[in-house]
Amino acid sequence: MFIGIAAALIAGTMLGLYALPGKYTSDFEEENKWSLFFVLTMFVVPLIATLTLMKGVGNIYSGIDSSILLTMIVSSFLWGVGVMMWGKAIDHIGLSLGFSLFIGTVILVGSVLPLGIAISKGQPLPSTPAMIAILSGIAIVLLGVLSNGRAGLTREADEVALKAAEDAKAENKESTQSKSYALGIFIAVFGGLLATGFNVAFTYGAGPLGDAVKANGNPGWMTAMAVMLPVFLSGGVVMTLYFLFQLSKKKAWGKFKTPAFGKNFILIFIMAFFHYAASAMYAFAADSLGANGPIVVYAIFNTTCLVVAVISGILTGEWTKASPAARRWLYTGLACMVIGVLVLAFGQTLDQAPAAANSSPIQQLVSHA
Template structure:
């Protein structure tokens, strides 16, 4: 159990920190940073990890039904757009808000979707106690998302007031045009909605790929890697075309020739490794914790990720110019999201059967976060 809990903590920490190295790149435009990141995290790292760690890779994918594969590809395109928007949101509103709003939206949608699917298919809903707990958790997370949105708008107003005061004093120095927090908040929320395409891909692909993974002598947790490869490759294709256009449109190709490229590459590779490895570590943790693994890891992973992202944003000075009111909204949002995640996890345990399916099913709950 200790190994599983430790792995869940590491996974949440890696996802919470994955974007932090990007704050220290130099001489790169946003398009340079994120295009290199997506090439590494969507193509290089997944292919390298899968071919190195998984046995019988060709056999695992050769038997998958073409209809399932097509569904995975289409939903992965949506997920790719969502993750791309996540990166844009972080550039607009910082780590703290970018993470909490994006992941909060994913948790909300990921918790509501199963209920909607059950209703549409005429399937029984969870028991009354479980349903009450789940709906309560959803409401608390929603409060957290709204609180963080309020924190972002309050912080924007604080920074605008400080800038106006500096201009009135005749500082005279030119500064970059401030980015709209309202736009950044919208990008994060819409990106979170689109990122739930990962859930769809995983729901359709985990079963057949999970059986093939185990049949070829691999541990069950590697199902996550088997599903992630086509998902990342498909999502990466969307991002490749987008950034090729952006780099050309903004004439940013020359920025790759900077003397700081080596340092930037290392920083961005760390981002890519953390981003991908968090999912594999999540699956490993769920596998190690047995029957209660999905629920326990879901709570630990999301809570750790949110706390680490918000704290790292604060420590790197994102909220230096924010008023106490804006910070209170941020802390309230974080508290609500953590409380909501724990409530959702508790609700899921109320109807949990003694036995659970392999970890393939377990990973669906959290991997939609773009991990």
């Protein structure tokens, strides 16, 4: 049990910190940083990890039905756009808000989606106590998302007011900054909606790929890796096309020719490794804790990720110019999300048989990849 819990804590910490090294790159435009990151995290790291750790890779993918693979690819395109928007949101509004708004949205949709699927398929819904707990958790997380949005807008007003006291031209900059913050909040939330495409890909692919993974002598937790490879490769295509266009449009290709490239590459590779390894580590943690592992890890992973991301944003000075009111909104949002995640996890335990415990929670967790 200790190993599983430690793995969950490490996974949450890695995801919460993955974007932090990007703050210390130099001589790179936003497009340079994120294009290199997505090449590494969508292609290089997944291929190396899968081919190195997984047995019978060719056999695993050759047996999957083409219709399932097509569904996974289409869903992965949406996920790829969502993750790309996540990176843009972090640049607009920082680590604290970028993470909490994005992941809060993913948790919301990831919790509602299984209920919608059950209704559409005529499947029985959770019992009344479980439904009350799940809906309560969703409402609390939603309150956290709204609170964080308010924190961002309040922080924006604080920074504009401070600038107005220092610069007579602040009025012209106010509209630009206001647009940036509003756009950043929208990007984070909309990106979180699209990112749940991973849930769909996992729902369709986990069954057949999981059977193939085990048939080729691999442990069950590698099912997540088997799903992640086609999802990452497909999502990576979307990101590659987008950043090829952006690098050319902004004439940023020359920025790669900098003495700081070696340092930047190492920092961005750490970002890519943390981003990918967080999901693989989560899957290992869930498998290590047995029947209720996904439920326990769901709470540990999301709570750790949110707390680490917010704290790292604060420590790197994102909220230096924010008023106490803005910080209170931020802390309230974080508290609501943590409590909401715990309530959701509790609701999942109320009427789940051990055999069924590996479905919904693991889909929600893997969606953070």
